[in-house]
Amino acid sequence: MSTQEGLQGEVMPSFMGGVPKPSSILKNQRFVLFILLVALVVFFSLKNSQFFAVAEFQSLLIDFSALILIAIAETFVITTGGIDLAVGTTGALAGVVAAHMMQPMVTSHNNQALILLFGTLVAMLVGAIVGAVAALLITVFNLVPFVATLVTYSAGAGLALVFSGGAPVGFNPEASTWSTTGIWIFSWPVMIVIGLVAILGLVLHLTRYGRYNFAIGSNQFAARVAGINVRRHVSSVYVLSGVLAGLTGMFLYIRAGSGSPIAGVTNSANLEAIAAVVIGGVSLVGGVGRLSGVILGAAILTVVSDGLIFINVPPTWIQVVIAGLIALAAVIQTLRRGQRRTT
Amino acid sequence: MSSEAKPVLELQNISKSYGSVQALTDVSFKAYAGEVIGLVGDNGAGKSTLIKVISGAHPQDEGRLIVDGQERHWKSPHDAMNAGIETLYQESGLAPDLTIGSNIYLGREIERKGLLGKLGFLNQKAMEAGAIKHLENVGITVPATKRTVSELSGGQRQAVAIGRAVAWAKHVIILDEPTNHLGARQSQEVLNVIKAAREQGLCVLFISHTLPHVLEVTDRIIVLRLGEVVKDAPTSDFTVESLLGTITGLTV
Ligand SMILES: Nc1ncnc2c1ncn2[C@@H]1O[C@H](COP(=O)(O)OP(=O)(O)OP(=O)(O)O)[C@@H](O)[C@H]1O
Numbered sequence: 050m051s052t053q054e055g056l057q058g059e060v061m062p063s064f065m066g067g068v069p070k071p072s073s074i075l076k077n078q079r080f081v082l083f084i085l086l087v088a089l090v091v092f093f094s095l096k097n098s099q100f101f102a103v104a105e106f107q108s109l110l111i112d113f114s115a116l117i118l119i120a121i122a123e124t125f126v127i128t129t130g131g132i133d134l135a136v137g138t139t140g141a142l143a144g145v146v147a148a149h150m151m152q153p154m155v156t157s158h159n160n161q162a163l164i165l166l167f168g169t170l171v172a173m174l175v176g177a178i179v180g181a182v183a184a185l186l187i188t189v190f191n192l193v194p195f196v197a198t199l200v201t202y203s204a205g206a207g208l209a210l211v212f213s214g215g216a217p218v219g220f221n222p223e224a225s226t227w228s229t230t231g232i233w234i235f236s237w238p239v240m241i242v243i244g245l246v247a248i249l250g251l252v253l254h255l256t257r258y259g260r261y262n263f264a265i266g267s268n269q270f271a272a273r274v275a276g277i278n279v280r281r282h283v284s285s286v287y288v289l290s291g292v293l294a295g296l297t298g299m300f301l302y303i304r305a306g307s308g309s310p311i312a313g314v315t316n317s318a319n320l321e322a323i324a325a326v327v328i329g330g331v332s333l334v335g336g337v338g339r340l341s342g343v344i345l346g347a348a349i350l351t352v353v354s355d356g357l358i359f360i361n362v363p364p365t366w367i368q369v370v371i372a373g374l375i376a377l378a379a380v381i382q383t384l385r386r387g388q389r390r391t392t
Numbered sequence: 393m394s395s396e397a398k399p400v401l402e403l404q405n406i407s408k409s410y411g412s413v414q415a416l417t418d419v420s421f422k423a424y425a426g427e428v429i430g431l432v433g434d435n436g437a438g439k440s441t442l443i444k445v446i447s448g449a450h451p452q453d454e455g456r457l458i459v460d461g462q463e464r465h466w467k468s469p470h471d472a473m474n475a476g477i478e479t480l481y482q483e484s485g486l487a488p489d490l491t492i493g494s495n496i497y498l499g500r501e502i503e504r505k506g507l508l509g510k511l512g513f514l515n516q517k518a519m520e521a522g523a524i525k526h527l528e529n530v531g532i533t534v535p536a537t538k539r540t541v542s543e544l545s546g547g548q549r550q551a552v553a554i555g556r557a558v559a560w561a562k563h564v565i566i567l568d569e570p571t572n573h574l575g576a577r578q579s580q581e582v583l584n585v586i587k588a589a590r591e592q593g594l595c596v597l598f599i600s601h602t603l604p605h606v607l608e609v610t611d612r613i614i615v616l617r618l619g620e621v622v623k624d625a626p627t628s629d630f631t632v633e634s635l636l637g638t639i640t641g642l643t644v
């Protein structure tokens with residue numbers, strides 16, 4: 050009985066004390082991102098009224114879709130406290146291999162849906178294999194994720210070039226018509242990506258899988274002693290990341306009508322994915338993040354890079370602007386973490 | 393403790409080394425339900441290593457571990473948890489970015505009913521409500537289990553961690569320096585929770601460097617020195633001075 054009184058007396062008042070709620074700060078940040086996104090759209094539309102048009106939104110959505118899946122892949126990895134440097138190049142490799150495998154079918158069949166479904170499965174498989182290699186290096190050979198995925202990054206970029214001879218693989222112009230047909234501003238592949246984003250959001254925030262993701266990123270020891278199979282979970286996260294990268298490779302194939310070995314490298318998709326995550330407020334040390342933030346981060350990146358092109362800013366400057374965005378987001382993150390420590 | 397009663401936990405000749413460091417040598421003892429055992433020893437004596445063996449965090453190299461009359465081989469801490477052994481480690485066992493409720497249920501999540509549950513969807517409401525109940529059962533009141541642990545003070549975190557251990561333990565609860573970094577008053581509350589756990593019929597292994605705490609709350613004290621048990625006797629046999637002497641090896 051006395052224990053009841055004691056802990057109540059001590060714990061309750063300080064529990065109620067004036068600690069700022071990080072959740073409200075997080076919500077705030079997503080609100081700020083949303084305002085920024087709207088402001089950017091308004092800015093570019095004012096600069097050039099043709100920016101605010103169905104055709105432009107259609108192409109914005111396509112570019113957004115090419116980024117969001119690898120950004121989500123990165124989110125799953127980073128919230129566990131890891132990093133995947135290879136998402137872009139894995140996508141390129143998967144696209145090239147899938148294009149190569151689809152090519153005989155393209156010339157002999159004409160059921161595009163079937164061909165693309167086959168290609169999608171191939172791309173997912175290639176991505177899964179690359180992810181499994183990273184997972185093996187990390188969980189069995191105890192490499193840090195940075196080094197392990199540097200290996201898969203280099204290997205993926207190299208293999209994509211070897212496999213393709215440096216030129217786009219396969220030619221399937223009919224595939225690219227898929228990315229211009231659909232409903233209103235949503236083409237078919239874009240709709241599939243949006244559906245996947247919704248599912249992945251539910252998985253990350255409402256399921257046991259997502260819970261373990263955050264638990265591991267927050268305190269790996271705590272996760273392990275709570276009975277979570279950390280090794281298995283971390284492995285699965287890198288495989289998932291590879292699969293999502295593979296799907297992105299397939300998406301790029303459909304958009305271009307061929308598989309490009311440099312899709313992931315020249316667009317520096319690896320870095321853009323990480324940038325979207327950082328701008329979206331996901332903690333790089335793991336344990337904290339909301340997918341809605343990452344969606345906003347990816348949307349902002351897309352609008353900035355497309356918008357700057359639209360108003361004829363040289364591409365070299367776009368990199369600088371994105372760098373500024375990343376720096377800003379990272380500084381905000383560091384300030385917030387510092388604030389939490391002192392409380 | 394009557395010696396006819398069946399021990400709830402028995403260690404026979406447990407040894408363990410980390411590479412060239414021999415952390416435990418031939419450790420044997422029995423522990424009974426409703427008994428609080430103090431595990432003391434100098435820094436590096438092997439206390440944490442011993443409890444990691446009992447809790448399945450690290451396997452022993454040699455020796456037998458018998459729980460509730462059955463020899464057990466843990467493959468992971470999960471096995472020990474399933475067998476009713478809960479542990480509060482010296483390192484924090486809480487995930488600071490998760491809510492209090494999520495931490496109480498970490499590794500034991502409640503899923504939703506039906507198809508959603510089969511798909512792994514969690515019933516967060518039920519866990520938050522259950523967490524409040526579990527903590528209140530051991531005398532800890534938390535008005536907001538939706539807060540993340542990172543928002544709590546050290547003492548509050550410790551209260552949550554101990555509450556979780558007592559809530560789930562069926563046989564043994566192991567507390568590795570639970571009063572470390574706590575003020576006098578919060579330490580006293582931890583000792584009260586230990587007494588409450590004893591009243592619930594749990595066996596408590598209490599590790600601490602604060603000897604007056606050990607003398608106050610335990611029934612029996614086991615002294616480790618350089619990985620070996622050098623004394624295992626009822627608490628009433630010790631004073632602070634004699635206990636200190638046994639730990640350092642300057643008397644006996
Ligand atoms: N993970 C590890 N790797 C290598 N050696 C270790 C490890 N953990 C503990 N040791 C060594 O094993 C011995 C026993 O350590 P242990 O942590 O069990 O001591 P302890 O009694 O808990 O000490 P303290 O009171 O400081 O917590 C020490 O010599 C320590 O250096």
Ligand SMILES: [Mg+2]
Pocket residue numbers: 439440441482568
């Ligand atoms: Mg210790």
